[in-house]
Amino acid sequence: MTRQLSTIFIVNVVFALALSGPALAECTEAMELRLGEWFVEAEQAARDCLERRPENAEAWAELARSLAVQGRLAEAVEAVDQALVEHPHSGDYTLLLARLWYWQGEHERAIQTLSSLPVGWSDTHDVVVLRREIDLALAAPPDLLASKSYFLVQVGYLAASERPEGWHFRHALGLGVTQRLLAEVNFEGIRRGFGQARFTDFMVGGASEYRFDAGYRMRAGGAYTLNPRFSPLWNAYVEPGFVFEGGLELGLRFWRIEFEQAGINVLNPGVVKYLGPWLFDARYYLGIESGQSLRHSVLGRTGYFFHDDLHVYLGAGLANHADYLEGRQISHEYGLIGLSGIEFGFSQRLHMLVDYQYRHEAASERVLGQHRITAGLRTRF
CATH class of the missing domain: 2.40.160.60 (Outer membrane protein transport protein (OMPP1/FadL/TodX))
Incomplete structure (x- = not known):
């Protein structure tokens, strides 16, 4: 079953995501707003940055993070896909995409995404933890009332x-x-x-x-x-x-x-x-x-x-x-x-x-x- 994690849980997890690549100065505002839990404002700041620099991969990734903490996971996937277009071999962006698939309950897609990580990433702490979470999710019964209402x-x-x-x-x-x-x-x-x-x-x-x-x-x-x-x-x-x-x-x-x-x-x-x-x-x-x-x-x-x-x-x-x-x-x-x-x-x-x-x-x-x-x-x- 498709499982969307609660906003609070997503916030806690997204805070742990490492920023990748050289974050350009004009995009640091989006990151600061997100870490301050101003998620709507962080989304807008990332979009403003992309209007000026649409090729900025980190701005696309920051937009994905801001969307994810609002529970808009499908839009976040589209944003991080754009980041990977600009930097296709980024381990951070690939890991972020795998997390987004996992949060949507798309465990097979998450596993497939992890398999495309660059050399040297498979044994990192964040990847090992995510793989363990996916294994536990696959071993648990589907939540037939995932929305709870x-x-x-x-x-x-x-x-x-x-x-x-x-x-x-x-x-x-x-x-x-x-x-x-x-x-x-x-x-x-x-x-x-x-x-x-x-x-x-x-x-x-x-x-x-x-x-x-x-x-x-x-x-x-x-x-x-x-x-x-x-x-x-x-x-x-x-x-x-x-x-x-x-x-x-x-x-x-x-x-x-x-x-x-x-x-x-x-x-x-x-x-x-x-x-x-x-x-x-x-x-x-x-x-x-x-x-x-x-x-x-x-x-x-x-x-x-x-x-x-x-x-x-x-x-x-x-x-x-x-x-x-x-x-x-x-x-x-x-x-x-x-x-x-x-x-x-x-x-x-x-x-x-x-x-x-x-x-x-x-x-x-x-x-x-x-x-x-x-x-x-x-x-x-």
Whole structure:
């Protein structure tokens, strides 16, 4: 996925960039303004310099740096390309171009650019550090919500044996409150058939995630059902976790699902491992209810990223009484579940999601098969 670093982070990194070549006197103003964090003024000073001396490679490079700290990375690439036209063998300008590709998530282009560095540059400190950052980025799973703010609309169709058809919808708004905190509010509706009757439940909920230093993260969320007929009255969870270098994430969810007549506690450890371009996700659910036997279920999913804007997955699970993909009344003795889905990006901001889910459940010598297909759009802002 294309990843634009925050302006503050880019500022800190760009400060470390060494100036190359003989910076002409008329262009030192742009550098001084940039180092003083007057980025718009630094951009204008660099452009003024280029009006007088369009062949000044350092002015093009300084323009690229000023654009980069404003988050205008594509324009910065064009500027540093001009610097390399004037000085094609400059190690500093080549390294700057590689950094710009890396900040845009174009890791292969960054690696290719580094391979064109002049002799003697490959073992320098800045190049070694950048190569290490690229290696870590390639080992980490793609950030499917890189912009941190989004709006999601999903609509689904339900078909089950011996039951009338139903539908499902979900709307969600996610906001990047800070660089570390993501919050979501959502509204969901499900209509299901029971015998010849149909009932509809509406739920309002929310979720959040906060990422601490050193890889620690905390998730929490819940939902409340308005006048429930078959859904829980409310449910809530907390999930501490840790993200390791190399694309490994561990989490442990503590979940309470409360129905009008009874409730159940669910302990849910999970592990996610990214082995680019493959993503593996495994979860175990232990249901604990007073006076009842323990309930177990397992779920595994495998995803594949063809490129930044195309992701597919397949999954399967096995459970007794409940699979806990959603909070609902426990009504079967055992169940099998199959999952599949695709996410496709029309653009960086607009993605389409299509999911299919099949449940095979057995209860009291009756077998129920249920199909659900859901389609939706997610836009980022």
